[in-house]
Amino acid sequence: MENSMKRRASLACAGAFMVFIAGSLLLLHPYSPTFPAVVQASDLDDPCSEAMVQVSTSGAASASGSVAGGDIVPVRSLADPYPSLHSVAVDPENNRVVMSDSNRGSVLFYERTSAGSSSKVTSPKWQVRGPATGMMFIAGVAMDPARHEVFAVNNDIGDRMEVFPYDEEGNVKPKRVLLVPHGAWGVSLNGGRDELAISIEHINSVLVYRREAAGGEAPLRVIRGAQTGLADPHGIAFDVATNEILVSNHGNWAPLTQEEASEGGLQGGRFALPSITTFPAEAKGDVKPTRTIQGARTELNWPMGISVDTAHDEIAVASYGNNSILVFHRTDNGDAVPVRVIHGDRAGILGPMGVAIDSKNDELWVTNYRDHSAVVFPRAAEGNVAPKRILRNAPVGTPAVGFGNPGAVAYDSRREEILVPN
Amino acid sequence: MFARLANGNSGPVRVIEGQGTKLSRTMHGIAYDPLHDEMIVPVHLAGALLVFRGDAKGEEAPIRVIQGPHTGILRPETTALDLVHDEIYVGEDGGKDILVFPRNANGDVAPLRTIRGPKTGLDEVRGVAVDPVRNLLVVSSRSRKAPTGLFIFNRTDDGNVTPRAIIAGPRTGIVRIRQIVVDPEQGKIFVAVKNNKESYRWDAASPSPWNPDEPGFIGVWDITDNGDVLPRAVIKGLASGLVWPAGVALNSEDREIYTIDSVRNGMFTFHTPEFFRKKTN
Numbered sequence: 070m071e072n073s074m075k076r077r078a079s080l081a082c083a084g085a086f087m088v089f090i091a092g093s094l095l096l097l098h099p100y101s102p103t104f105p106a107v108v109q110a111s112d113l114d115d116p117c118s119e120a121m122v123q124v125s126t127s128g129a130a131s132a133s134g135s136v137a138g139g140d141i142v143p144v145r146s147l148a149d150p151y152p153s154l155h156s157v158a159v160d161p162e163n164n165r166v167v168m169s170d171s172n173r174g175s176v177l178f179y180e181r182t183s184a185g186s187s188s189k190v191t192s193p194k195w196q197v198r199g200p201a202t203g204m205m206f207i208a209g210v211a212m213d214p215a216r217h218e219v220f221a222v223n224n225d226i227g228d229r230m231e232v233f234p235y236d237e238e239g240n241v242k243p244k245r246v247l248l249v250p251h252g253a254w255g256v257s258l259n260g261g262r263d264e265l266a267i268s269i270e271h272i273n274s275v276l277v278y279r280r281e282a283a284g285g286e287a288p289l290r291v292i293r294g295a296q297t298g299l300a301d302p303h304g305i306a307f308d309v310a311t312n313e314i315l316v317s318n319h320g321n322w323a324p325l326t327q328e329e330a331s332e333g334g335l336q337g338g339r340f341a342l343p344s345i346t347t348f349p350a351e352a353k354g355d356v357k358p359t360r361t362i363q364g365a366r367t368e369l370n371w372p373m374g375i376s377v378d379t380a381h382d383e384i385a386v387a388s389y390g391n392n393s394i395l396v397f398h399r400t401d402n403g404d405a406v407p408v409r410v411i412h413g414d415r416a417g418i419l420g421p422m423g424v425a426i427d428s429k430n431d432e433l434w435v436t437n438y439r440d441h442s443a444v445v446f447p448r449a450a451e452g453n454v455a456p457k458r459i460l461r462n463a464p465v466g467t468p469a470v471g472f473g474n475p476g477a478v479a480y481d482s483r484r485e486e487i488l489v490p491n
Numbered sequence: 492m493f494a495r496l497a498n499g500n501s502g503p504v505r506v507i508e509g510q511g512t513k514l515s516r517t518m519h520g521i522a523y524d525p526l527h528d529e530m531i532v533p534v535h536l537a538g539a540l541l542v543f544r545g546d547a548k549g550e551e552a553p554i555r556v557i558q559g560p561h562t563g564i565l566r567p568e569t570t571a572l573d574l575v576h577d578e579i580y581v582g583e584d585g586g587k588d589i590l591v592f593p594r595n596a597n598g599d600v601a602p603l604r605t606i607r608g609p610k611t612g613l614d615e616v617r618g619v620a621v622d623p624v625r626n627l628l629v630v631s632s633r634s635r636k637a638p639t640g641l642f643i644f645n646r647t648d649d650g651n652v653t654p655r656a657i658i659a660g661p662r663t664g665i666v667r668i669r670q671i672v673v674d675p676e677q678g679k680i681f682v683a684v685k686n687n688k689e690s691y692r693w694d695a696a697s698p699s700p701w702n703p704d705e706p707g708f709i710g711v712w713d714i715t716d717n718g719d720v721l722p723r724a725v726i727k728g729l730a731s732g733l734v735w736p737a738g739v740a741l742n743s744e745d746r747e748i749y750t751i752d753s754v755r756n757g758m759f760t761f762h763t764p765e766f767f768r769k770k771t772n
Contacts, residue, residue: 136721138711140728141761144747145498148757172756205754225517226687226753252517270516270536301515301536321515323538324565325585337560337599338538340513370510370550390509390550468502472756476519477569477670478738478749483525483545485495486504487740487749489758490518490532 149470151463152177154436154443155208156255156374156423161430162214165235168423168436168443169221171473174198174205176221176233177462181430184445184460191460197233199240204231206474209255209305209374210423211265213280218244222253222267225474230256230267245283249276255305255316255374262350264289266314268302272325275299275316275348277307294355295333298346304375304386304424311379311399312350313359317372317386319343343369345386345397364404368395374423374436378448383408385433387421394424394435394446411435413453417444420469432457439469492548493758495742509550513541519617519737520569520582520670524594529554531579533567540567540581540592557581559599563590568616569670573646575623578603582616582630589619589630589644606630606644608651612637618671621646622678622714627655629680629714631668640665641680641712658712660719666705670738677768678714679723683707683739683750707736709750711766724766726750732759743767 152170154177159166164181175198183191197219198204208224217235228251231243252271259265263280274293278286292299292314301321307314323338324330330337344363348356362369370390377384382399393412397405411418411433420439427434431448435456441463444456472491479488492505507514517535524531528545539558543551557579558564566585573580577594581602588607592600606613606628614634621628626646633639640659644652658680659665669683686707708727712720726748727733734754741748746764751757 137724138726140730141726142730143732143759144762145760146732146757147493147497147501148755149500319515321537323536330565335560337562338558338564340537343510468500474753475751476737477521478740478751479521479523480740480742480749481523483528486492487495488492488521488523488530489751490521
């Protein structure tokens with residue numbers, strides 16, 4: 070291996086090279102209030118890829134010589150410069166909507182009525198983002214209309230929940246930080262009980278904390294165990310009126326340790342059907358759910374966010390795998406058929422991750438992870454219907470790269486494709 | 492799945508997703524088998540290894556699933572293929588082990604071999620790769636109590652065995668480590684040195700992920716290296732764009748290195764002929 074690398078010089082390409090470097094620097098400072106330009110590395114077919122590059126080396130000498138390589142510029146880089154809309158929460162009292170952005174680690178605040186019917190991009194009213202926030206792979210969000218606070222949980226990096234005041238903007242420190250177990254996905258606030266509930270994928274658990282819990286504070290209650298039916302839990306709704314906790318489950322389960330694998334006989338991983346499990350608010354330990362919606366007729370397919378509408382006694386679920394919003398009776402149990410489904414090419418639902426019912430304004434919000442958009446329907450919308458409003462955060466047709474803390478890569482030499490599990 | 496030449500803000504050319512695929516989140520490994528045109532993905536949250544057709548897309552079911560109490564799989568993190576000996580390797584963080592199965596294994600089958608135990612030094616296994624030419628197995632492992640680095644075993648090792656070499660220590664630059672790949676032609680190990688500093692303890696605050704103290708890099712070592720040694724080559728620095736590289740893959744034909752970065756939520760391609768053996772046409 071060569072100790073240093075010189076590539077052929079071409080003054081004509083110097084400009085392009087500088088542009089690329091500028092792009093790299095933009096990427097390295099991802100806290101800009103505006104979205105940075107996409108970094109366009111020179112293509113291999115581009116003669117500028119052979120531009121003069123004296124690649125720096127570390128200069129450190131090893132027993133066998135210098136360290137080769139160095140600060141090499143990528144020839145291609147793939148990233149989404151726009152937020153990926155993850156979860157959504159609505160505050161009809163203050164006419165605010167908040168969405169989490171798992172791509173760029175931000176929380177976006179919109180006016181409740183800000184979405185429109187045109188193809189224009191809607192800018193957020195405020196955006197909280199940056200190193201001081203501690204947010205990165207942000208997942209679930211919740212709002213406290215009474216105290217004007219937003220709760221956001223980090224899923225796969227950070228292991229914390231941050232609380233921000235409504236009116237904060239930019240690179241700000243959270244008002245409170247609560248350290249939570251790895252794999253937190255959903256968060257829901259119960260103002261009546263002054264508590265919040267968080268779902269944790271990796272340990273198949275629901276943790277209930279004081280609303281103002283902070284630091285390393287322990288949960289008040291933990292729902293976890295074989296009888297709970299919790300299996301890769303995602304969305305969570307901690308309902309005030311019914312005093313219940315509803316959880317959407319993907320159905321995946323595996324022992325964490327050799328000891329757990331040996332509990333009650335040898336256990337391995339398993340796939341169950343996805344489900345919606347309901348628990349009393351006071352539930353703790355290894356308790357059976359009071360109700361479980363599960364079965365082939367439910368149409369559940371990677372159920373993500375969940376929202377409860379006690380005014381109409383219904384629950385809505387973002388069913389990512391079949392690009393649908395499924396609505397059930399709140400008290401459904403077993404292999405229940407949804408009372409309504411929003412699905413179809415006119416609906417504009419693509420990879421729905423979050424859902425929020427606004428019963429005051431008779432609306433239903435959906436965030437699309439596979440499209441740079443959120444869509445708003447009449448609460449009772451059904452079938453292949455167009456949304457009444459669309460909120461776009463990128464121009465129409467902008468691809469959604471879809472990375473969310475990617476952890477591996479492989480190369481398919483037959484198809485010349487790069488494979489990324491996400 | 493992205494086209495090799497995808498650049499900028501490009502969408503995938505294919506996506507495998509949905510309940511019927513049995514995929515989940517937290518998939519930190521993947522391997523492609525060009526001989527049989529198959530993809531192998533560990534599913535951490537369901538204790539399973541899924542094998543898909545090479546051109547699978549949409550809500551397509553896997554053609555084979557290794558899962559169950561007899562497999563010994565708890566939470567699989569990473570995987571690798573040995574097409575010379577027709578075997579699949581699975582590395583686990585929770586299980587702190589390496590499990591080896593026949594390549595075409597299916598269902599609740601026992602592993603052919605298991606590397607696990609205190610002598611191995613393995614803790615949270617994050618990457619695995621095989622050199623079938625030299626009959627060596629390389630494992631990346633992260634630990635709070637034991638060395639974090641590369642552990643090199645004989646390919647056919649089984650049980651509670653001592654590694655023949657460990658590449659770890661301050662000179663290596665390895666703080667946290669993820670996916671690895673071996674180029675058997677050269678006897679080189681390519682390593683995604685993520686160097687993310689996070690705490691998963693409830694009572695210990697995590698440093699902000701936006702402020703990594705030790706930026707990650709792609710490091711290359713010889714498979715014969717041992718101890719606290721500098722990498723033979725690196726891709727590291729501001730212009731590289733890397734902060735927390737979590738994955739690495741090679742395309743020897745086009746002399747390219749692919750890496751995926753979990754802070755950037757991005758994928759980077761490096762054209763580095765100097766990292767590969769010179770072509771002899």
